[in-house]
Amino acid sequence: MSQKSDELKIYWNKIIYAFPILNDNLSSECTDTEYEEIAHIITGLSIQVKIRDLILVHIEKYLRHNVAPSFWSKFTKIEEEIKGFQLFKSAVNDLYESVNSFSILLRRLTLLNNTCCDNRPIFGERDVIQGFKQLVRATLLSQLPVTFHVIINHFYKLSFNVFDNMKAYEDSFMDEDACSGCWNEYSECNCAYIVKVFYDTNRKLVELQLLERLAGQVLTNFIQQRIEAHIHKLCTGTFDLSYIALLEKWLDVTVMTWLTRIYCAGSSEPPPDDENVQNAIAKFKQKLRYYLYHSYTKLRIDQLFIIIIEYPDSRPAISDIKVCLNKTDLQKSLCKNLQNALETRLLHPGVNTPDILTAYISTIRALRHLDPSGVILETVTKPVRSYLRNREDTVRSVVSSLTEEGTGSELAEELAKFAADNDEEGEKEEAWDEWMPDPVDADPRNTASDRKGSDIISMLVNIYGSKELFVNEYRTLLADRLLAQGVINTDKEIRYLELLKLRFGESQLHFCEVMLKDISDSKRINALISQDKNFEEMNNKFASNAMILSAQFWPPFKDESLELPDEIKEHLADYTKAYETLKGNRTLSWKPHLGNVNIEIEIGQKKLDLTVSPFNATLIMHFQTKPEWSLDELHEMMKVPVNVLRRKITYWQSLGLISEKSSDYYVLVDGSEACKSNVPSNQVQEMICEDEEAESVMASAHDQREGELQVFWSYIVGMLTNLDSLPLERIHQMLKMFASQAPGTECSLNELRQFLDTKVRTHQLFLQGGMYKLAKS
Amino acid sequence: MKVTIKSWTGVATWRWIANDDNCGICRMPFDSCCPDCKLPGDDCPLVWGACSHCFHIHCIVKWLHSQPQQQCPMCRQDWKFNNK
Missing domain, CATH: 1.20.1310 (5 helical Cullin repeat like)
Known part of the structure; x- marks a missing residue:
């Protein structure tokens, strides 16, 4: 043992x-x-x-x-x-x-x-x-x-x-x-x-095999800094080139050689037999490539707003982002960033509506290119749409840019394009094999075809959700243009109308068609009447024409009173007579404040040839008979409210023909003086003339709506007589209960508040401590 | 100062001289057109009957075609066109 x-x-x-x-x-x-x-x-x-x-x-x-x-x-x-x-x-x-x-x-x-x-x-x-x-x-x-x-x-x-x-x-x-x-x-x-x-x-x-572990982080950080700096240096400020290929080449050549040198002690080629090193480098490269895309995308996302504004020119940049988004996970941050940028740079009172619209249009275009499924577009532009909905002149801006002439208006081109595209519907069928499912973050309530199908104009129209508002606004604009223009280019208007009809449908624009026909009919009637024997004598004094409108088809006119000089009234009455003989059983009612007058004013040695509104013509004619007028006298003569008179008389003041001698007392400026003051005021004259024309003669949408709300007034009076005083909410509720049967009379709390406030201003109501009360008569 | 008017372009709206506002058949305003028409006025004129009632011509013609007896839809008198 x-x-x-x-x-x-x-x-x-x-x-x-x-x-x-x-x-x-x-x-x-x-x-x-x-x-x-x-x-x-x-x-x-x-x-x-x-x-x-x-x-x-x-x-x-x-x-x-x-x-x-x-x-x-x-x-x-x-x-x-x-x-x-x-x-x-x-x-x-x-x-x-x-x-x-x-x-x-x-x-x-x-x-x-x-x-x-x-x-x-x-x-x-x-x-x-x-x-x-x-x-x-x-x-x-x-x-x-x-x-x-x-x-x-x-x-x-x-x-x-x-x-x-x-x-x-x-x-x-x-x-x-x-x-x-x-x-x-x-x-x-x-x-x-x-x-x-x-x-x-x-x-x-x-x-x-410790390099990766110990120095990997430091290395990565360092290279990332390098990548970022390089991207910034290369890509800031220029959007008209695609940089992805350049950047990848840079990564492959410069960065990877450098990295290989570190791994292989100075040689720029990895040893062919050492798999470890090769693997490590390949892995590193993958990481860096991702990082490259990531930084590039981030940079582009930060500049996306500018890229969008410059859109058709910045198309390569958008294409780059499109490629990068597939490789990185930045879509969410893109949406958020862009939304923020839009909100801070676009959606505030300092920006004109047409500018917002231009930006919106180019956003639509750019994002369409970026993401054909339309999901990003939908998310990003939500605040823009809701903001535009709150702007009063949105519809007007859209409509006017739809019908604008020249190269500047993209919408007009878009409209023409729509007409051209309309025939190519059949092609869609063939693309079934390119079908892609909706992205995961798409709103399931809308189908893909909804998002893709809507073009720019319908996106704009959809801001309000209805075509009618647009058509109405177009009608008002058309009416303004037709009445303001001395010489009317009906052909052009008809062409636009045809384009719009393709888009909005025949029935919606029927009214406008009648309006255009009225204008061309008026020309014919004018020609016929001027041949009339009885009328010819009258017409020797001065030529008179009329625009004869079908009232039912025109938007409501602003109600303005104006008493024309007798001479003119007679003339118009004669015209009416001539019309009545021409068209049996029909007669005319004049809108004295509408139209335009070509007058010549001789003062001293000077002759002025002007085209002015009937109001201004009437005013100056009164001064012809008597050189000094007080405002009240003028009011008596012309039956025009004093404040309107005071505002409009500035036109002649700016021409230097009339001056305010003392408060509310106006005097015709004598010939010799007028000549002097007249010279520098040519500029002013044009300016004022334009100003005059820019003012719409149509009742604004606001006024029209107020007219509709008048239906409620009798209900409200009844309510307040019985119950003495009521808060806004109560009135709204009761109206909903009793008066909502009438068609087309739904009214929001806000509208009601505005309506009642106008009644307060006209002293029909009192507002006391949040309660409305009838004014004691 | 002398003001000379060279031309005066006024704006007016036309209307039918009738004793009512709306056509008794289609209930549309006379100044508008009957439901089958697009353009008012010359293209969709009014006619008066001997009974002094008036309608869009297209409306009354349609009415008379659909009735066994030629009566005014308002007063049931025999319909005769009044060519005044």
């Missing part, structure tokens, strides 16, 4: 002699021949598996207690870069050496492992060496200190600086005394040394 145990003791000592790690020692004096003998003993005892496992345990222990702590002990928080550089270098060197000192042991362990036929993996690897490396990494990283990145940062910062500088050095000549790489004087430039250390350290880390 004791002999056996003695024998075993000798064997154990020999094993320890071969594997000193079992005593936590690394240096072995055992030679290879001796080892062979010992290996025989181990296999003889068939304990090779046990011994191997024991050795592994001891290696792990040794690593944990000696190697890892001494490696990490150098990772202190140090301010100076150069010290950090040295520390990291020596840490890596030491680690490399101590790992290398395992080499004999590992060789023997491999042999030993080969004699164990259990095929068990060693730390998850088949190979002893690989398993050992795995173990080293695991042990090291298990003890990672918090501040480990400080000196790594120092090291790489310094190295990159030098590294970059080497390239820059080749390109440019340095004026400075100090090397911008290592900040030393040129004479003591350390660059070469630093680069050598840098390559060396990197090589060692790659060999230990």
Whole structure:
């Protein structure tokens, strides 16, 4: 027994002699021949598996207690870069050496492992060496200190600086005394040394497969900064080029060469046999490519508003974003950003409605190109639409730009395009194999065809959700234009009307058709009447024409009173007579305040030839008979409210023909004086004339609506007589209960408030403490 | 000062001289047109009956065609066109 145990003791000592790690020692004096003998003993005892496992345990222990702590002990928080550089270098060197000192042991362990036929993996690897490396990494990283990145940062910062500088050095000549790489004087430039250390350290880390782990973050950050800076430099401010190909090439050539150099200690080609390095580089490249797309997209998203405004020119930029969005996950942030940009830059009172519309149109176009499914468009423009809904002149702007002439109006072109496109419906059927499902974030309530099918005009019309409002507004605009124009270009209007009919349907625009016909009929009737014998005498004095309208088909006119001079009244009465003989059983009612008058004013030596409104003509004719008028007298004569008179008399004042002698007392300016003051006022005259024309003669939509609300007035009076006083909400409720049967009379709380407020202004109601009350009569 | 009017372009609306506002058959205003027409006035004139009632011509013609007896739809007198 004791002999056996003695024998075993000798064997154990020999094993320890071969594997000193079992005593936590690394240096072995055992030679290879001796080892062979010992290996025989181990296999003889068939304990090779046990011994191997024991050795592994001891290696792990040794690593944990000696190697890892001494490696990490150098990772202190140090301010100076150069010290950090040295520390990291020596840490890596030491680690490399101590790992290398395992080499004999590992060789023997491999042999030993080969004699164990259990095929068990060693730390998850088949190979002893690989398993050992795995173990080293695991042990090291298990003890990672918090501040480990400080000196790594120092090291790489310094190295990159030098590294970059080497390239820059080749390109440019340095004026400075100090090397911008290592900040030393040129004479003591350390660059070469630093680069050598840098390559060396990197090589060692790659060999230990620790580069990725330790320096990966720093490297990535650094390269990302580079990428961002490059993108900014390259792409800011220009949207008319596609940059994706350029950027990818840059990444492939410049960045990847650089990266390969780091991994492969200076050579720009990865070693063909080293799969590890190749894998690491490929992985890195993937990461960087993603990052490239990401940064580029982000930059573009920040500029998206400007890109959109410049749309047809910035098409390449939009195409770039389209490609990038498929590769990154930035659609949400795009929507949010663009929405914000639109809100802050567009949707505030300082922007004109036509400008908002232009921006909206180019947003529609750009986003259509970016995302044909229309989901982004729908999300982004929601606030624009709701804002436009609140602007009073939106419809007017849309309609006027629809019918505007010239190249500036995109909508008019769009309208013409729609007419041209209309025949090509059949093509859609053939594209069934290009069908794509809706994106996940699409609103399921709307179908894809809804989003795609609507073109720009219908998107604009849909702001309000109804065609009628648009058609009504168009009618008002048309009416204004027809009445204001001295010479009417009916052909042009008819062409637009035909285009609009294609879009909005025949029935909606029927009224406008009648209006245009009225105008052309009027021309004919004028011609017929001027041939009339009885009328001819009258017409010798001055030519009179009429525009004869079908009242039912024109929008309601503003109600304005005006008493024309007798001379004119007679003339018009004659015209009416002539009309009655021409068209049996029909007569005319004149709208005295509408129309235009061509007059010639002789004053002193000067002759003025003017086209003015009937009002202004009447006014000046009164001054012809009597040179001094008080406002009240004029009011008596013309039956026009005093405030209107006061406003409109400024036209003649601006021409220098009439002056206000004292308050509300007007005097005709004498001939000689008029000549003097007249000269510089030509500019003013034009301006005022335009002003006069710009004012619509039609009742505004607001006034029309007020007319509709009058239906409620009797109900409200009844309510207030019975209940004395009521708050707004009550009135609204009761109206809903009793009066909502009448067609077309739904009214919102807001409208009702406005309506009641006008009644308060006209002293028909009192508003006291939020309660409405009838005024006592 | 002397003001000379060279031309005066006024604006007027036309209407039928009739004793009612709406056509008794289609209930549309006389100044508008019957439901089958698009353009008012010359294209859709009024006619007067001997009974002094008046209608859009298209309305009354349609009415007379659909009736066995030629009566005015308002007063049931025999319908005769009044060619005044």
